[in-house]
Amino acid sequence: MSDPGSAPDGAPDGAPDRDFDDNPYDLLARDDDAAHRWAFGTGFTDPLDGIDRSVPDGVDQGQLARCCLALGDDALIYSHRLQQWVTRMPELEEETALANVALDLLGQARMLLSRAGGIVGRSEDQLAFFRAEPEFRNVRLAEHADRDFAELTVRLLLLSTWRLALFESLAGRGPGAGAADPVLAAIAAKGVNELAYHRDYAAGWVVRLGDGTALSHAKAQAALDILWPQAVELFRPDPDALAACPGGIGDRAAFDAIVDTVLAAAGLDRPAAPGPACPPGRPPAAVGERAGRDGAHTAAMAGILAELQSVARADPGATW
Amino acid sequence: MVTGAARPAYAVAAATPDPELPALTIEDLGILRSVDDPPGQGVVITITPTYSGCPAMREIAADIEARLHRAGFPRVTVATRLAPPWSTDWITAEGRRKLAAAGIAPPSAAPSRAGPVPLTLAYPPPASALAAGPLSSGPLAPGPLAPGPLAPGCPRCGSADTRLTAQFGATACKSLHRCAACGEPFESVKPL
Numbered sequence: 001m002s003d004p005g006s007a008p009d010g011a012p013d014g015a016p017d018r019d020f021d022d023n024p025y026d027l028l029a030r031d032d033d034a035a036h037r038w039a040f041g042t043g044f045t046d047p048l049d050g051i052d053r054s055v056p057d058g059v060d061q062g063q064l065a066r067c068c069l070a071l072g073d074d075a076l077i078y079s080h081r082l083q084q085w086v087t088r089m090p091e092l093e094e095e096t097a098l099a100n101v102a103l104d105l106l107g108q109a110r111m112l113l114s115r116a117g118g119i120v121g122r123s124e125d126q127l128a129f130f131r132a133e134p135e136f137r138n139v140r141l142a143e144h145a146d147r148d149f150a151e152l153t154v155r156l157l158l159l160s161t162w163r164l165a166l167f168e169s170l171a172g173r174g175p176g177a178g179a180a181d182p183v184l185a186a187i188a189a190k191g192v193n194e195l196a197y198h199r200d201y202a203a204g205w206v207v208r209l210g211d212g213t214a215l216s217h218a219k220a221q222a223a224l225d226i227l228w229p230q231a232v233e234l235f236r237p238d239p240d241a242l243a244a245c246p247g248g249i250g251d252r253a254a255f256d257a258i259v260d261t262v263l264a265a266a267g268l269d270r271p272a273a274p275g276p277a278c279p280p281g282r283p284p285a286a287v288g289e290r291a292g293r294d295g296a297h298t299a300a301m302a303g304i305l306a307e308l309q310s311v312a313r314a315d316p317g318a319t320w
Numbered sequence: 321m322v323t324g325a326a327r328p329a330y331a332v333a334a335a336t337p338d339p340e341l342p343a344l345t346i347e348d349l350g351i352l353r354s355v356d357d358p359p360g361q362g363v364v365i366t367i368t369p370t371y372s373g374c375p376a377m378r379e380i381a382a383d384i385e386a387r388l389h390r391a392g393f394p395r396v397t398v399a400t401r402l403a404p405p406w407s408t409d410w411i412t413a414e415g416r417r418k419l420a421a422a423g424i425a426p427p428s429a430a431p432s433r434a435g436p437v438p439l440t441l442a443y444p445p446p447a448s449a450l451a452a453g454p455l456s457s458g459p460l461a462p463g464p465l466a467p468g469p470l471a472p473g474c475p476r477c478g479s480a481d482t483r484l485t486a487q488f489g490a491t492a493c494k495s496l497h498r499c500a501a502c503g504e505p506f507e508s509v510k511p512l
Contacts, residue, residue, distance in 0.1 A: 027481065040339070040375065040379060041379070043382065044378065045378065047398070049399065050366070050397070050398070050399025050401070051399075051400055051402060052398045091484035093485060093488075096486070096487075096488050096489060096490060097486055097487060097488035099487040099488075100491075100492045101488070103375075103492060104373050104376055104492060105373070106373045107371060107372030107373025108372045108373070109370075110372075110373075111465060124509065164437060168436055168437065170418055173433070173434065173435060173436065173437075174436070182376050182403070184403070185403070186402035186403035186405070187372070187402065189402075189404070189405050190369075190371075190372050190402055190403075190405040190406075191372060191404060192338040192405075192437060193431075193512045194371060194372060194492075195407060196429060196437040197487060197488070199437075199439065200440045201487050201488070203439060203440075203441055204441060204487075207441055218440070221377065225416075231507070238463075247448055258439055261439060262439070262441070265441055271478075294511070299352070316443075318362070
């Protein structure tokens with residue numbers, strides 16, 4: 001059982017033989033590990049491995065795929081934006097918090113893209129790394145580049161409040177029966193628990209900033225003034241991408257009520273709806289009739305995809 | 321509910337440690353859901369992720385396979401199950417004991433899984449927070465507010481007077497706290 005060749009460097013002489021079974025990291029050093037993983041967590045397999053992926057009768061497969069793609073792309077692109085904040089956060093605790101939020105969203109993205117890909121005949125990696133910009137279906141708000149920490153927290157509040165409500169609906173925790181597809185319903189039910197922590201985290205910081213110093217209040221209010229008009233896109237009538245979702249695109253009044261509760265505690269003023277169509281220097285929520293769900297993205301999207309896709313495109317046959 | 325506990329492979333799979341909480345096994349954590357040996361298919365182990373992005377799933381699956389191979393089960397499949405989603409309520413009494421022994425406060429009861437999730441404002445202005453007790457939402461306008469989750473007791477000195485310092489710890493499943501009595505920081509498994 002014991003393999004001295006794999007003992008960790010620097011183990012003191014005379015230390016008792018260590019059993020591989022006590023340390024799962026030692027598995028990485030074993031030659032007989034069939035997966036040949038090069039680092040913790042790698043050797044990726046499909047996140048829906050072993051799950052019954054048949055689509056029930058009566059569910060429109062095209063609609064289901066488009067819904068999963070839209071929600072998966074929101075999570076993938078927004079997670080990438082959040083990851084770019086790592087090493088730039090004001091405190092270590094916030095750093096780990098944001099990395100965990102980004103990781104949750106990446107996990108949701110993988111399952112949703114896998115679900116969509118199983119229907120359209122592409123893998124999660126093909127969807128994430130080998131689609132062109134107009135093929136992405138995420139909202140433009142997910143692409144937004146935060147100017148400061150206040151924009152980060154306000155944007156996280158808006159996106160997590162919307163996404164949590166939609167996932168509750170998909171999981172059958174809303175007024176309806178939940179998603180007709182059991183895999184989508186299960187992904188959503190799992191995500192609800194995660195998104196609840198994301199929303200609470202964002203709400204706590206919005207209150208802290210809004211009810212903090214004059215400077216933090218001014219920055220939080222400025223962030224809200226910029227981002228609130230862009231939240232319109234989350235509720236654009238969408239006949240296609242989210243049609244498979246019970247409750248469709250979400251209940252704007254319920255969204256507003258939750259945001260208002262946070263803003264009241266924070267002492268922040270919600271901009272008059274719908275606000276200016278396009279704050280100075282900021283991308284509008286839509287271009288004419290088209291927005292992110294139609295593949296019409298902001299100028300920031302090209303930079304995100306260049307970074308996100310560069311490694312996979314440099315070596316298209318690579319495994320992770 | 322966990323099924324297949326009487327199967328010979330169960331004890332082998334159940335002893336697999338969690339990579340991020342190595343003091344606990346996947347059985348202690350409630351990650352192991354079933355062990356089956358359908359005719360002609362070898363052993364099928366079903367596990368469930370704690371969080372959607374949990375990077376330990378691949379490690380756990382590889383470890384289960386290696387353990388069963390060594391124990392004489394040549395054909396092993398590790399499958400994933402998503403529904404119902406994992407809950408900290410599935411952590412066993414033994415798992416809770418091991419958590420506390422490792423200095424990690426066990427989770428309080430998981431939040432309800434019915435109806436809309438209530439908003440929790442865990443970072444109220446400091447003055448009202450101290451006046452109303454840790455994690456209280458303070459005097460706020462009516463709305464979908466709920467009191468914060470029960471503050472975990474200090475695993476070191478046992479005091480109930482603890483403060484949340486961060487809702488996310490070194491892993492997604494843990495939060496960070498500080499004991500007001502003994503001053504020590506500690507981790508807690510978040511109720512989920």
